[in-house]
Amino acid sequence: MMGRWFKKALLYGAEAFVAVILVLVFFFACITILGLSFPKGAGLRDLMGGSSWTGDSSSATRLSFDRSGGSQSGTPRIIAHLVDVRDRVKDKQSNRVDWGVSRAGSPLEERHAVQTFSLSTAVIGFEGHGEVTLGENSLLVVGAAPSEEAARRGDVSLLVSSGGLRGTLGGQRGSSGEFQVLTPGGSARIGAGTPSTELQVSVNPDRSSTFAVYSGTTEITAAGHTVTLRPNQAVTVMPGTAPGEPVALPVAPVLADPAAHAQVPCRNVPPLLAFSWQPVPGASGYRVQIARDSGFKSLVDDDRVFSTGFAQGNLEPGNYFWRVSAMRGSAEGKASVSRSLAVVEDIAPPFLQVSFPEERVEQSTIVIRGETEPGADVFVGTARVPTDAAGRFSHEVELTPGWNLVVVEAIDSAGNVAHQSQRLMTGGSPEARFQ
Numbered sequence: 001m002m003g004r005w006f007k008k009a010l011l012y013g014a015e016a017f018v019a020v021i022l023v024l025v026f027f028f029a030c031i032t033i034l035g036l037s038f039p040k041g042a043g044l045r046d047l048m049g050g051s052s053w054t055g056d057s058s059s060a061t062r063l064s065f066d067r068s069g070g071s072q073s074g075t076p077r078i079i080a081h082l083v084d085v086r087d088r089v090k091d092k093q094s095n096r097v098d099w100g101v102s103r104a105g106s107p108l109e110e111r112h113a114v115q116t117f118s119l120s121t122a123v124i125g126f127e128g129h130g131e132v133t134l135g136e137n138s139l140l141v142v143g144a145a146p147s148e149e150a151a152r153r154g155d156v157s158l159l160v161s162s163g164g165l166r167g168t169l170g171g172q173r174g175s176s177g178e179f180q181v182l183t184p185g186g187s188a189r190i191g192a193g194t195p196s197t198e199l200q201v202s203v204n205p206d207r208s209s210t211f212a213v214y215s216g217t218t219e220i221t222a223a224g225h226t227v228t229l230r231p232n233q234a235v236t237v238m239p240g241t242a243p244g245e246p247v248a249l250p251v252a253p254v255l256a257d258p259a260a261h262a263q264v265p266c267r268n269v270p271p272l273l274a275f276s277w278q279p280v281p282g283a284s285g286y287r288v289q290i291a292r293d294s295g296f297k298s299l300v301d302d303d304r305v306f307s308t309g310f311a312q313g314n315l316e317p318g319n320y321f322w323r324v325s326a327m328r329g330s331a332e333g334k335a336s337v338s339r340s341l342a343v344v345e346d347i348a349p350p351f352l353q354v355s356f357p358e359e360r361v362e363q364s365t366i367v368i369r370g371e372t373e374p375g376a377d378v379f380v381g382t383a384r385v386p387t388d389a390a391g392r393f394s395h396e397v398e399l400t401p402g403w404n405l406v407v408v409e410a411i412d413s414a415g416n417v418a419h420q421s422q423r424l425m426t427g428g429s430p431e432a433r434f435q
Contacts, residue, residue: 016044039112056320076109079142079156080126084304086298087120112142116163119299119303120177126156130169130196136302138163143182160209164202170216184220185237188229193403197394198252199229210236210330219368234331250326251275251288252332260339264315265346265414272313275322277336279308283326287335290315317345335404349418350376352410356422361399364426369394372410379409401427 054089076094082104089102094111102114102122105408114122125131126141134140143157154333157180158165169179181199197216203209211220212234220227220235225242227235233246253287256276258264264271275288288310290301300320301312304327323338354370368380371392371408378385378393385395397406404426409419 006216021027076111078107078109079112080108080124080361082106082108082114082122083131084123084124084297086122087121088117089120089122090115095131108142110142113139114142115139119302121248121297121299123297124167126169126179127157129179130167132158132165132167132169133297135163136299140165143180148220156180159183160201160203162203164200166198166200167197168198168215170196174227181207184239185241186211186220186243189219189221190216191219191223202330202332204236204330204383206238208236208238208330210234210332210333212333214249214334232334233275234328236330247331248327249331250280250283251335252336253283253326254282255322255324255336258339258341262339262341264341264343265412266317266343267345267347267414267416268317270313271343271414272311273315273341275310275312275324277308277324280326280333281329282327283325283333286310287325287327287332289324289335290317290320294321295427296321296323296338315343318345346412346414346416350410350412352408352418352420354408354420354422356420357408357422360425363397364399364401366399366424367394367396368406368408370408370420373412376410376412379411380409399424399426 030373039193042126066131080390082091082102084104091097091102091106091108091112092099092108094113108114108124110244114124114134116122116136117136119136121136122134123131123133127203134143139161140163141159142157155177159182161184163182169181178192179188180203181188183201183203183350186209186293188199188201188211190199195216196409197218198214199210199218199285200212201210208384211218213229213231215231217231218229220229220237220243222237223240223242227243227246229235229246232249235243235246237243254277257274264273277286280286285304285306286308288301288303288305289296289299290312292298300315303310305421319340319342321340323335325335328331350373352370352372354368356368357366369392370378371390372387374389374391375388376387376391378387380395380397383395385393386392402425403419404424406424407419407421409417411417
């Protein structure tokens, strides 16, 4: 009797265990499906945790997420618009938990978040007050004005949680509003009525913040202290510390190769391109950008290097633009003048014309003359032969008694090959080749 009861207990326990496993499997399957269904973006903790990042306790430098702030009517105020989006960009309204795919022309309201990913950018415009470009792997929240009065003035607060932005803000005549760009390290303030300011704001991997100004002026505030940045100055601030003295930005590099408007041929694989520029005194590194457009919104490559050269072997046929800026620590100077280049598919063999002598020659030394497309490499046998600017060449060939096969090859810069050959007899009868 006891044994029968024990067997039933084991059977019921096993069934219960299996039921629990099935429930857990179903639960995790649902979570996985939901995770795949909704676009991924930064979590609420990341977005909401930055309301007092600036290290300054004054309300003027805090980004308010209180739903009662800014607009008293309960309807969020439209602060900006997405002017342009490239590649993978997502945004989220304050009253939603899911992230949607961003589209150009969409309005950005109070507490609206925008997130970019690798090699993606978003251009945000402020109704004639300027625009900024949000760089790759960046997260920005458009803040509500801290008061109704600030909202009437047209104040705008931008919180940069990660990555960075660059653009021009302020400067509209008659405008009484001001801009504040807040980061974990500090805040940049562009006052009302001041000239437009071109600046770059970056949140670095160590959570420090770098502010750089290229034109105009801005005030940087952190830990209750303020410094003023003037053109071509920068400052880096760690969270909770006061800003140091501004430092000068490095000058723009001078580009070397490829030359402006270069045409780079390729066959069925992308060519290996070597980019180079002149060194900048005091630079600790360089930022190289390659894009499909002259505004560098559709990025193909965005790299930091520590030398004055860079190799790229993944450019498919098409038109590109490239530029370089010098780095001094985490501060980035002005970019160089950009250059365009075109990668052109070329599968046609090069032009090649060779003047061979008659089949039978008396002398043991002859001169082979010919012409090919400029820039092509020429080989006569195994010997590489120089060409002039027009592609003309000549080469002396020594013949051995009997039959000789003279082969001339031309190889263009894309790797296409053309060749011509001629049999030549010297020092004996034609039958000598059979002896």
